[in-house]
Structure formats: C-alpha cells, structure tokens
Amino acid sequence: xxxxxxxxxxxxxxxxxxxxxxxxxxxxxxxxxxxxxxxxxxxxxxxxxxxxxxxxxxxxxxxxxxxxxxxxxxxxxxxxxxxxxxxxxxxxxxxxxxxxxxxxxxxxxxxxxxxxxxxxxxxxxxxxxxxxxxxxxxxxxxxxxxxxxxxxxxxxxxxxxxxxxxxxxxxxxxxxxxxxxxxxxxxxxx
Numbered sequence: 001x002x003x004x005x006x007x008x009x010x011x012x013x014x015x016x017x018x019x020x021x022x023x024x025x026x027x028x029x030x031x032x033x034x035x036x037x038x039x040x041x042x043x044x045x046x047x048x049x050x051x052x053x054x055x056x057x058x059x060x061x062x063x064x065x066x067x068x069x070x071x072x073x074x075x076x077x078x079x080x081x082x083x084x085x086x087x088x089x090x091x092x093x094x095x096x097x098x099x100x101x102x103x104x105x106x107x108x109x110x111x112x113x114x115x116x117x118x119x120x121x122x123x124x125x126x127x128x129x130x131x132x133x134x135x136x137x138x139x140x141x142x143x144x145x146x147x148x149x150x151x152x153x154x155x156x157x158x159x160x161x162x163x164x165x166x167x168x169x170x171x172x173x174x175x176x177x178x179x180x181x182x183x184x185x186x187x188x189x190x
Contacts, residue, residue, distance in 0.1 A: 001029060003184070034064035041071040045079055052084035058097070059089040073101075117144075129157055134164035141169055155179045 002013040009015055014023035015031040023030060032040070041047065053072050058065060069087070076083045085104075087097050094106040119140065123132040133150060140148055152158045162177045169175065178190035 001031070034062065034068045037068040038064065038071055041068075041075055045071075045075050047075060047080060047083065050083065052086060054086045054088065056088045057090075058087045059092040069100075128160075129153070130160035130164055133157075133161045134168070137161070137165060138169060141173065155181060 002009045002011060005012055007013065010022035010024050011026055013029045013031065014027035015021075016023060016036050017033045018035060037053070047053075055065065055069055055072075058069075069085075072083070072085055076085060085101060087101065087104075089097070094108065098104045098106050119136070121132065121136040121139075123129065129152065133152060137148060137150055150161070152161060158177045158179055162175050165175050176190040178187060182190075
C-alpha cells in the first residue's frame with residue numbers, strides 16, 4: 001500500500017509485527033498481525049485513535065484471527081459502538097459471518113473471470129517433475145496461443161523448470177517464475 005502511494009512504509013501506511021514496527025506520527029493505516037492486534041486490544045481495550053479494524057483473508061482461519069475478532073467484537077459491544085469491523089474473504093460463507101457481526105451487510109464482488117483450460121499430463125515414474133512440466137509447457141505453447149500458468153510444488157521445482165525452458169521456447173515467450181521469496185518488483189513483473 002505504501003508503494004502504491006509512492007512512499008516508504010512508516011509514512012501514511014505503516015506496519016507492526018512481533019519484533020518489527022514501521023510507523024510514525026503520520027501513519028493513518030496500520031497493518032498488523034493478528035497477534036499484534038490482540039496485544040493492542042489487551043493493552044488498551046478502547047483502541048484510541050482506531051476507527052476501523054479490517055480482517056483481510058479471514059478464510060485463512062487461525063486461532064489468533066478468531067481471537068482477534070472476538071476481542072474486537074467485545075470492544076465494539078462494550079466500549080466502542082463506533083468501532084467499525086470489516087471481515088473480508090474470497091471464500092468464506094458471508095451470511096454466517098454477517099450473523100456473527102450482528103447482521104452486518106454482505107457485499108459481494110464477482111470480479112473478472114477468464115476462460116481457463118485445464119490439462120493433465122501424467123508423469124511417468126522416474127521422470128523428474130521439472131522435466132515432465134517443461135515438456136507439458138512446451139507442448140501447450142505449441143498447440144495454443146495466449147498465456148500459460150503452471151503450478152509446481154515449490155521454489156526449487158519452479159526454478160529448475162524455468163531453467164529447462166530457457167532457450168527451448170520461442171524468443172517472444174516470457175518465462176516468469178513466481179514464488180514468495182522473490183522481491184516485490186519481480187513478483188509484480190510476474
């Protein structure tokens with residue numbers, strides 16, 4: 001978010017996690033872990049200066065997330081009726097969460113959908129997954145136009161498959177690995 005504003009973290013947008021904090025007097029949006037949220041509420045239940053708490057990706061259920069929501073609901077019910085709570089999820093049952101939030105409205109966004117063709121190529125025993133995937137990708141590129149997205153189990157397999165494809169696909173084909181350990185600029189390029 002800070003990058004979208006052309007700022008460094010700690011300006012308008014800051015973050016706090018265990019053992020690391022990038023905030024300033026200018027911070028208006030504070031991104032925290034569920035554990036930090038719980039600690040904030042336990043330290044000062046009135047949450048001074050906080051107008052809304054947003055739980056993003058709530059379908060990734062965790063004890064800390066559920067505890068944080070329970071604490072926030074307690075704060076809202078007992079101390080801060082003005083505190084806004086927003087729970088966001090791509091897959092969670094919205095009606096069920098709305099009931100938990102005293103009948104909060106459910107807003108749905110359909111987003112955009114693109115046609116996807118799924119193909120399955122069985123891998124013969126003894127063949128490395130990188131070799132089989134590179135072969136399947138070259139086959140799909142030869143048969144179809146457009147983009148291709150291939151899923152592999154981990155970083156090592158992604159890098160090895162990309163290496164096996166270099167110099168073996170058309171010159172105008174971009175091979176763009178994507179995994180969590182890449183820097184933001186590389187991930188954005190993907």
